[in-house]
Amino acid sequence: MAGLKRTHTCGELDASAVGNTVTLMGWVHRRRDHGGVVFIDLRDRYGVTQAVFKPENEELMEKARQLKQEFVVALTGTVEARPDDMINRDLKTGGIEVHVNTLRILNESRTPPFVIEDEAQALEDLRFKYRYLDLRNQVLKENIILRHRAMTAAREHLDSLDFLEIETPLLVKRTPEGARDFMVPSRLNPGKFYALPQSPQLYKQILMVSGFDRYFQLARCMRDEDLRADRQPEHTQIDLEMSFIAEEDVYAVVEGLMKHIWKKAIDVDVEIPFQRMTYAESMARYGTDKPDLRFALEIQEITDIVAASTSDMLKGAAAKGGAFAIGSVEGAALSRKNVDALEEAAKKLGAVGLARGKLAADGTSTGIFRFFDEESQAKLREMFGLDKDGLVLIVAGDRETSLKSLGAVRLKLAEMCKLVPEGKFRFVWITEFPLFEWDPALEAWTPAHHMFSMPLESDMDFLESDPGRVRARLYDLALNGVELGSGSIRNHVRSIQERVMKVIGLDEKEAERRFGFLLEAFGYGAPPHGGIALGMDRIAMVLAGKDNIRDFIAFPKTTSGASLMDDCPSAVDDRDLKDLYIKIDLPRKD
């Protein structure tokens, strides 16, 4: 019996194997003891196979009765077809079962803190603490496998296009731009610190200077910022950069890449090329720069119609920017409570309120529309295609706030009315983002995305006179309301860089201190170049049609950045700190 060797996995046996003697190894998923006959569901990475113990062998039965959840066993037996009425159609291997003649317990298990099942009952914090057990769950396992397939497809495809995967350092120079860096003290350089990279951005641009005209990397990126359901302190990007190219080249590569990933990972044919939309259009129609295009519910500006109404409240608010609305036939069925929840969503993003009313097909109306004359009501019905009774929701006030608020309402309304189709993938390129953003706190212009993005040729003249108007050669890829990635054509021209730096008040000395090495590299023949970084974790999540990114990372952190399994981060010994010349100086709590 020594030297028992696994012949098959628990996911592969079917009718063609009937009569064969096989050896399976795995974990006891369930035991069903019927006194005379005992069933064991044996589980491994590949699936579950039913093993049967019959009463003829008393000794074997005794051993089978010792089995508990999560014991690791090896068993040898004969594959038998199941009678028709005993076939389990929910199981890949449900047509057969293994009649056991040898059982060996390879290892015992303590009673697990929660039962391993597809619809995990335990709460996430407990599942995080015992992540290795949770990963035995077939659903979670499929997620990780799906992610692997997507990553492999990405590598395959980019390699086929002559992209080189080049690793960039994890210990890098701190750049006080953008997100907070994780910092790593340098023992060999007392008092000095490395940073963990937020992205390989500067390095990949330098690789362009070196002539590696097509680079990619499945890169780990770390940011010391507050977390969310779709945000982890470390994540993986498909990072790529190309030389001698324009936007179209990046779009073509990424569209082919997505098509390949979708095909390989979930066997879905993605239509290319992707739709394109400017940032301005996306904001006006959907109130966001990552629109979910699986459903319509478009925002319409109704400032004129509101101006003609008798609602002083709306007119007053609209005077501060405009009035915007969405309308929906399905929404007419929503309860007062539901619409109030929509208003809460709008207020969360800064709207003062959400005016609402119903427009009926017979011309009667309720709510806010008591203040609108018949002509205006007809116009609104037409605008929103309300051939039946419909709900119309209005936000008025500052233009950007109103649009963003209504954008959130749009998503929530679609969810409430079940307007979001499953299994549909609507990619869209969002283009022509503004280069600068006004920071009211600093009272200064700051780069909206990336210091080194090229301004749009047509807007170059406004760099000094009207920075807010300058758009850049920036692009985002959005899918079903999720931002998959963003990139740009970079600014490789020294004279334009200098003008950009002047706008954000970055003098030469400061620029030198922060990006000196990049600027210096650019001085030695930087080719025109550009690229993009795509969120790998998010891609896996969207492929599976889910919305919790932690289920697609093998060992994720909680929203406070902790890993509950290994209790990290943790305090360190004084001796370690001494080596680094570091003293902890926590603020006193009162």
Added chain:
RNA sequence: GGGGUCGUGGUGCAGCUUGGUUAGCACACUGGCCUGUCAAGCCAGAGGUCGCGGGUUCGAGUCCCGUCGGCCCCGCCA
């Protein structure tokens, strides 16, 4: 930095509004019965002092204050 919400046997939840006899349910667990189940079934049993600290009260899981932790959201995340 701010807001919301949750914390009760191993797990998931109820109880808390209107404080008061043995803190209830399901699953898991232990023992027994059962030759066809696949969330097996049936019977019996063990297991919690209610995240932690303080306060109010004759009396607190229940009210108050603080604190810790999980989750969600705003800010932040080029």
